[in-house]
Amino acid sequence: MSSRMGGLMLALVFLFLIGPFLIIIAAGMSAGETLAFPPQGLSLRWFWAVFEVESFRASFVLSIGLAVGATLLALVLGVPVAYALARYPLPGGEAMSTLLTSPVIVPAIIVGLALLRYVVIPLDLGIIPALFVAHTALLVPYAVRVVSASLANLRSDIEEAAVLLGANRLQAFFLTVLPNIRNGILAAFILGFVTSFNQVPVSLFLTGPGVSTLPIQMLWYMEFTYDPSIAALSALLALMSMAIVLVAERFLGLSRYV
Amino acid sequence: MRRAALTSVLALAFGAAAPAAAEPTLVLSAYGISQDAFKKILYEPFEAQCGCELVVEIGNSAERLAKLEARKDNPNVDVVVFADFNALEAARKDLIQPLDPSKLSNLDKLYDVARDPVGDNMAVGYTLYSTSIVYRTDKITDMGSWKDLWRPELENRVAFPNITTTQGPLALYMAERAWTEGQPSQGLETAIAKVAEIKDDVVTFYERSSQIVQLFQQEEIWAAPMGRFAWGNIMKLQMPLGWLLPAEGQTGGLNVASIVKGTEQADLAHQLIDMWLSTEVQTALAEALVDSPVNREVELSGSVAQLMTFGPEQVESLRLVPPEQLLENREAWLETWNAKVAQ
Amino acid sequence: MFTSRTTGLMLVLPAVVFITVGFLAPVLILLAQSLRLEDGWGIGNYLAFMNDGLGREVFWRTIKLAALVTLAAAVIGYVAAWAIVETRPERRGVLVGMVILPLMISPVARTYAWLVILGRTGFLNVLITNLGLSEEPLRLLFTETAVFIGLLQLFLPLMIISLVSALENLPRDVVPAAQTLGAGWIATFFKVILPLTREGLVIGGTLVFTGSVTAYITPAVLGGSKVLMLETLLYQRVSVANDFASASVIAAILMVTTLAANRLLRRLATPRRR
Structure with a gap:
């Protein structure tokens, strides 16, 4: 294959992968009342209109809080696991890692349904704690995997040195290991945040009166409105993701962890 | 210890999102269509009057009925609006409780078909x-x-x-x-x-x-x-x-309002339904071309009346199932x- | 120094407890419910599902669409990954970043974009009618084609990334060597490149296939009630019909399908030695 041919193919693939977002951004900038492409005149009014919708604001706050909270807890649970896997002999290692990665394998819609049916309703647990548990469980495997990847390059003799110099094990971890895997943890945080923020199937059944995540709210809103506001919101979310990816790629090399 | 830790994390993460306990909350389960108009004409005036918070859950009737059934022992909805046959099904499944006619001051103003459409005062029609x-x-x-x-x-x-x-x-x-x-x-x-x-x-x-x-x-x-x-x-x-x-x-079809069995807000629920049936709200909803009225006292201008299902003759002519x-x-x-x- | 089993256990314990209680237990109960009958236990619910024409059709449609998406992703993925690997290393990072970018964007936004593109007054139809390819705008929404396109765009990046890392590990001289020996492009691909990158293909294929089987938004928005897939059928059974018996059966089928795909493809990745 000649490289010019390859370049052309690649351009087509990127047109397919990224082109739709350009169209969405353009459609969101329409000045008209209804969704259309090409847009009828240019205006940013629908971008502002998005912020006026109360249900978007409320669900945005919930989604952000959920993504941050669940990712943090997943890291609190997952970092020790990654550390243990890298440093300690574990009994039943195979079974253990199957168990810990199971949230990735189980279709997410089942998790939401199971929690609703067997935890939320019988125990009268609120929707928000259930969302929190489900999202955290889903993110633990990511946290373990990404942090493990950055631990793999870290030699264990630095902790030994710290201990020889008089630190206890915990101090040794915080003083020598943690600073060295900081980028891995940040990468895991970003991946976890994005995964939780965009998650739909888990949250599909875990909604209640007045409680819903942003993507679910968008799915609803799509059916009830015909103006370009959803296009504008989609464009805003796409731009937000692009910013996150660019910054993360620049400083962390995010693509190594995906 | 773990539990305490988890609770405090939860509290930290969601402290801001927890509902304020001061005002009572009434939960309405409704169709998703025309929510903007309902908000202006019904929800906001109602909240101003009752000193309570109204939370609305939307969805199509089958979805919302299924949710009521799933949460039968533990309802999180107080008032539900759906089709008359949904109300009949809900009544047979013991999901809703009878309305108290004495708490609905506007009941007498309704067309006969709307007053007690499924029997036992289980529902009242709000639009035809x-x-x-x-x-x-x-x-x-x-x-x-x-x-x-x-x-x-x-x-x-x-x-x-x-x-x-x-x-x-x-x-x-x-x-x-x-x-x-x-x-x-x-x-x-x-x-x-x-x-x-x-x-x-x-x-x-x-x-x-x-x-x-x-x-x-x-x-x-x-x-x-x-x-x-x-x-x-x-x-x-x-x-x-x-x-x-x-x-x-x-x-x-006739859409009806019912009160969910086991609600703790029966009074507020009646207040909301009564307001919904009032001549004022029924007129405003019709003029916004949202819902045709069932209240006989509603008077509409000719152009609006033409666009709605309006007047005794039209109501008579429908081949209702x-x-x-x-x-x-x-x-x-x-x-x-x-x-x-x-x- | 790192010999204490107890310390290791203590480190993993919180995560294990959390996953078991908050995730695994409810899921297992749900799956077990699929065997629950009105009187006792058995596979009656499964038989009912498979005897129901709709259930069978939805199952096979899901498998078919997921397989087609995986196949298309593999073909396009090899071409794209090869082109990426051919570029200079400093440009490669940017290109891989561009492939990853769509993965980070809300799937709701990604699916909505196709609604704008594939609609009767959408971008594609405007293009088609203006170019004179068709007099009338085509009906594209709510068809299997629309779902296929949406899924392919959603999951293609996963395949490309897997193949890029597989191709990067391919020894630089094998392709020229094969061609010197007289092999054409097709022979080179099937005899040399494919066997050496099989693992990457299988990883990518597993991700694309299971992703397609368990996608919800794409079939819900672009397919609707005419193009039901397992996830949308599951949602319908729970939320419209409150039919929990068949919902738990669909949940189990989804679970088994993804597990089986994982297993099968992993076996393909590690060929038995002769």
């Missing part, structure tokens, strides 16, 4: 609407019958309500009347078979009436059976769309539909 066919007047002319949905010009340009919606059985009922020359069978076999014939040419079987507006707007469809309550939204499209008065007549008949046959219709249309 006609169901017919909306079509693009610039694309198809001389529409006159329910049978015209099957015309070749509409191939790939027609949507039909799914059987699981409220409109689905109603549209099938009228199609059955049309195709059997007024001799409908109990099982609606003819109508379902007719839909099956064109199922590949039907753009989609819609699940919520709100979808219809989008389908017309994007020119996916030129015709679809629809309830009058979506007409206001259809008009906003400013497209050449007409409401058919078919030779076989229009059918229609009794809720018992709908409820008792629905299972069988669903089975026939799944075997012939859904596959």
